[in-house]
Amino acid sequence: MCDPSSEEAREQLVVESLLKLSGKHSVTHHEHLQPVVMQNVEFPTFPVRGPTDRLCYVIQRYDDVPWSTGTSASRRKAMDAVMPPVSSMTFTLNNGNKLPAVGLGTYRVRQPDVIMQTVDEALAAGYRLFDTAAVYGNEGALGDAFRKLLPKYNLEREDIFITTKLSPSEHGNSAVIKQAYQKSLHNLGVDYIDLFLIHFPGAARLPSGDLRNAKLRASTWRGMVDLYDEGCVNSIGVSNFTLKHLKELNMRATGVYPVVNQVEWHPYYYQEDLRAYCMKNEICLQAYCSFGGTSHQDTTLLKDPVVKGIAERHEATPAQVLLAWALQQDVAVIPKSVDPARIRENITIEFRLTEHEIKALNNLGNKKKKYAWDPTSVR
Numbered sequence: 001m002c003d004p005s006s007e008e009a010r011e012q013l014v015v016e017s018l019l020k021l022s023g024k025h026s027v028t029h030h031e032h033l034q035p036v037v038m039q040n041v042e043f044p045t046f047p048v049r050g051p052t053d054r055l056c057y058v059i060q061r062y063d064d065v066p067w068s069t070g071t072s073a074s075r076r077k078a079m080d081a082v083m084p085p086v087s088s089m090t091f092t093l094n095n096g097n098k099l100p101a102v103g104l105g106t107y108r109v110r111q112p113d114v115i116m117q118t119v120d121e122a123l124a125a126g127y128r129l130f131d132t133a134a135v136y137g138n139e140g141a142l143g144d145a146f147r148k149l150l151p152k153y154n155l156e157r158e159d160i161f162i163t164t165k166l167s168p169s170e171h172g173n174s175a176v177i178k179q180a181y182q183k184s185l186h187n188l189g190v191d192y193i194d195l196f197l198i199h200f201p202g203a204a205r206l207p208s209g210d211l212r213n214a215k216l217r218a219s220t221w222r223g224m225v226d227l228y229d230e231g232c233v234n235s236i237g238v239s240n241f242t243l244k245h246l247k248e249l250n251m252r253a254t255g256v257y258p259v260v261n262q263v264e265w266h267p268y269y270y271q272e273d274l275r276a277y278c279m280k281n282e283i284c285l286q287a288y289c290s291f292g293g294t295s296h297q298d299t300t301l302l303k304d305p306v307v308k309g310i311a312e313r314h315e316a317t318p319a320q321v322l323l324a325w326a327l328q329q330d331v332a333v334i335p336k337s338v339d340p341a342r343i344r345e346n347i348t349i350e351f352r353l354t355e356h357e358i359k360a361l362n363n364l365g366n367k368k369k370k371y372a373w374d375p376t377s378v379r
């Protein structure tokens, strides 16, 4: 009989809890656990190869409990080895739909031949979510790429997740929103969108300080809800909404919460209060500009000594560390790349950051360095 306060006994306890969650009584060699859902993150069926792996699996799921903090180097290595593939990791949205945790960003990717090659590489690497917007001007080329390439990978429309966004010039009433949605459907050549987002809280034709923004935004959200209620779109959400915009939306509108808030989110710019509010209200955060964006050719974040140091410890790249930092905090990511090796790199994250490393990255947040447009002044 082992000492109940020993690490072995505590591990056994966690193993048992996990087994209970998975509906099994025991785990044998090469057996598979059922998907386990915790904190809205669902991990896929996962092979258990024996006590060490089983232990490591349990540890990684219970990473935050104090007893796992003294993890030895060898166990850490084993933990790294059993990270479930992020390509099949999903977040469960507040309406029950599943959001792939890693998707491909497509901002500034417009040339049809580049899109064709990029989508080809992405599908091969395991990406199933593609993020576009009416204003990116690439919905048509993406639609062409999906039609041509899905059969190559034995995939159907339902196997991929398309996000597109309402242009800031299309805020308005239900009829305006519906028309904009139809335009995106037509461009993409599909009969539904998985996730339709209000791209920005402010309307293109109004200065950000204009009070009419709030009124227009409420009407736009009403139009989004109408689309959803009519079954035209699988999920609706928002993008670039601050805490103020979210709170107003929920007060004024329909009782339907956005499933996602897509925002600029990286260690130089994130807002803990926004994350807490979103978690409380089951709004999934989705990060953009994980590497600092495309606009400024600014690689400071990827070259940050803290990020680089952590990357070296895990024998990973700075980009992978930045994505792991978001994912481990239940924030979905949509890195953009047109480079085949980077496309693969960004969806191959086979390590977990320690709590200590996450804190070190969080501490960079006091830089408050923003790369993309700023919604904070939008009334």
Ligand SMILES: NC(=O)c1ccc[n+]([C@@H]2O[C@H](COP(=O)([O-])OP(=O)(O)OC[C@H]3O[C@@H](n4cnc5c(N)ncnc54)[C@H](OP(=O)(O)O)[C@@H]3O)[C@@H](O)[C@H]2O)c1
Pocket (backbone or CB within 6 Å): 104, 105, 106, 107, 108, 131, 132, 199, 239, 240, 262, 263, 287, 288, 289, 290, 291, 292, 293, 294, 295, 302, 317, 319, 320, 334, 335, 336, 337, 338, 339, 342, 343, 345, 346, 372
């Ligand atoms: N809702 C919004 O308002 C909003 C705003 C901005 C972006 N977004 C969405 O979020 C997506 C991502 O944001 P983003 O495109 O601005 O920027 P990002 O993903 O932070 O960065 C993309 C840049 O990093 C490079 N890169 C990609 N993988 C890399 C790697 N492994 N190592 C080093 N560099 C790497 C890319 O170059 P290569 O292509 O040459 O690899 C590109 O220049 C967008 O594409 C878009 O879909 C939404």
